[in-house]
Amino acid sequence: MRTIKGLTVATHCDSAMAGRMRIGADWETGTSGEFLEIMSPATGERVGYVPLATREDARRAVAAAQAARERIAGLSVWERSRLCGAVADVIDSRREELARLLCLEQGKPYHAEALGEVAAAATGFRVAGEQIKWLESASFPVEDRNKRAFSFLQPKGVFAVITPWNFPMALPSIYYLGPGLATGNAMVWVPAPTTSLVATKLTECLEAAGVPDGVVNLVTGDGPVVGDEIVASPGTDAIAFTGSSETGQAIATRGAGKPLLLELGGNGPTIVLEDADPRITAERIAAGCFTNAGQICTSTERILAHAAIHDALVEELVRVAGKIRMGDAFDAATTMGPLNNAPSAAKVDQHLADAVARGAKVMTGGGRAANLATPLHYQPTVVTSVTTDSLLNKEETFGPVAPVLRFETEDEARRLALSSRLGLSASIFTATIRHAFRWAEWLKVGIVNINEMCPYWEMHIPAGGAAGTRSGLGRTGGRHTLLEMSDLKTVTIDISR
Numbered sequence: 001m002r003t004i005k006g007l008t009v010a011t012h013c014d015s016a017m018a019g020r021m022r023i024g025a026d027w028e029t030g031t032s033g034e035f036l037e038i039m040s041p042a043t044g045e046r047v048g049y050v051p052l053a054t055r056e057d058a059r060r061a062v063a064a065a066q067a068a069r070e071r072i073a074g075l076s077v078w079e080r081s082r083l084c085g086a087v088a089d090v091i092d093s094r095r096e097e098l099a100r101l102l103c104l105e106q107g108k109p110y111h112a113e114a115l116g117e118v119a120a121a122a123t124g125f126r127v128a129g130e131q132i133k134w135l136e137s138a139s140f141p142v143e144d145r146n147k148r149a150f151s152f153l154q155p156k157g158v159f160a161v162i163t164p165w166n167f168p169m170a171l172p173s174i175y176y177l178g179p180g181l182a183t184g185n186a187m188v189w190v191p192a193p194t195t196s197l198v199a200t201k202l203t204e205c206l207e208a209a210g211v212p213d214g215v216v217n218l219v220t221g222d223g224p225v226v227g228d229e230i231v232a233s234p235g236t237d238a239i240a241f242t243g244s245s246e247t248g249q250a251i252a253t254r255g256a257g258k259p260l261l262l263e264l265g266g267n268g269p270t271i272v273l274e275d276a277d278p279r280i281t282a283e284r285i286a287a288g289c290f291t292n293a294g295q296i297c298t299s300t301e302r303i304l305a306h307a308a309i310h311d312a313l314v315e316e317l318v319r320v321a322g323k324i325r326m327g328d329a330f331d332a333a334t335t336m337g338p339l340n341n342a343p344s345a346a347k348v349d350q351h352l353a354d355a356v357a358r359g360a361k362v363m364t365g366g367g368r369a370a371n372l373a374t375p376l377h378y379q380p381t382v383v384t385s386v387t388t389d390s391l392l393n394k395e396e397t398f399g400p401v402a403p404v405l406r407f408e409t410e411d412e413a414r415r416l417a418l419s420s421r422l423g424l425s426a427s428i429f430t431a432t433i434r435h436a437f438r439w440a441e442w443l444k445v446g447i448v449n450i451n452e453m454c455p456y457w458e459m460h461i462p463a464g465g466a467a468g469t470r471s472g473l474g475r476t477g478g479r480h481t482l483l484e485m486s487d488l489k490t491v492t493i494d495i496s497r
């Protein structure tokens, strides 16, 4: 039995449950005759099948995008803005249906998280459609009295878009599809295999809103096959990718020479100084660790606590972790869902076992939750005495784990903060503004939240990896994504004749 990212490859499927790909004007199941069987991490039931596309399918999608590029680039900015608004309206009108599928396929609880993610996807299209209307470019004073010079923004052309499974509805919408449409690009989109049914539904929303055929093409399947094909293809002009640092590295190599917008992994340190309030700090840190079951690129991945506050903070973290409820994904009382897929859960197991072998102490949780619908449910976990050489500290865990490291001096805290090569987000908890600012300016990350959890973000705020880390390239957020997805063209005019 062949599996991809924990999903079984099937040679037939119940057509009533088949997701489809969209290439140009057509909805289709591709040329391989193979499908991926999507099982719900929340309930264990079969949710459906998605086509396992071939490189040839991906090449056809690139050709369809090339054929459509003028169709979207030729619309006025106001027309593209209205198109984004129309997509948002369709998403809103299908909110419950989309949230239900998101809950089943990704695993996140329907009430606590899935409904909100669908709303965020709609807002993502609205924000892109609004911001593009007010994005001005410059004219330039010049030396020659017979010349005039100005610049304007143009689409880059055809974007290869590859996305992960943690926010399969909101992330593609906010990061790439909304801004891509607003800036006039055609796109070929490869979503993560485990959340490709959600991608199919989102693509249906784009069609229903009147996005021209071929402007957004959906190809489902194995990333190293179809993702690799669209990255390396001479038919794509630029690459937008969100996923792990390792895959980002591979993509940067395969797509060398093309503009890259890479949003990669994080290992956000949260620094808790001795004058922070343990109770409020623990509430916020726990939200940063356990929201989306810890599967956020900017999750609170490690907590560096001053020795004077360490014990009180840990006690509060254990208390807050105890309030989290797992269970029926459609019950309003459920606050945390399972991990999305088996390889992710195995990675959390591995990181915890490694930490414990190096002397860490599990204060609560520590493994899979028993008696739930699937073994992908993980207990909210608090671990102390984590050593710097452990995987929990050095690498991204991407699960509901709060690893705590103790420090005595600021120098020691800085050494701990630097002991991971990732640099996406961080937070500082303190009552002293000058300490907060010193840390904020010093930390090598793209976004620092003071007295707030690491993943706090609003979709018009720039975020991304710091230079010299393995967390990415470029910035997403509002006008910053629009600029990343555009080319600045300068025109000089001679007015002497």
Ligand code: NAD
Pocket (backbone or CB within 6 Å): 162, 163, 164, 165, 166, 171, 190, 191, 192, 193, 221, 222, 223, 224, 225, 226, 227, 228, 231, 242, 243, 244, 245, 246, 247, 248, 250, 251, 263, 264, 265, 266, 296, 297, 298, 396, 398, 424, 471, 472
């Ligand atoms: P992943 O890198 O395994 O996969 C991401 C996507 O890349 C998937 O669609 C996958 O099919 C595709 N892919 C895999 N190998 C490929 C290849 N060789 N060529 C082209 N495409 C390929 O990551 P994941 O496990 O799906 O997602 C979790 C990761 O994403 C975490 O590291 C997380 O931090 C990161 N992430 C980052 C952000 C951000 O904004 N920085 C946001 C969300 C998630």
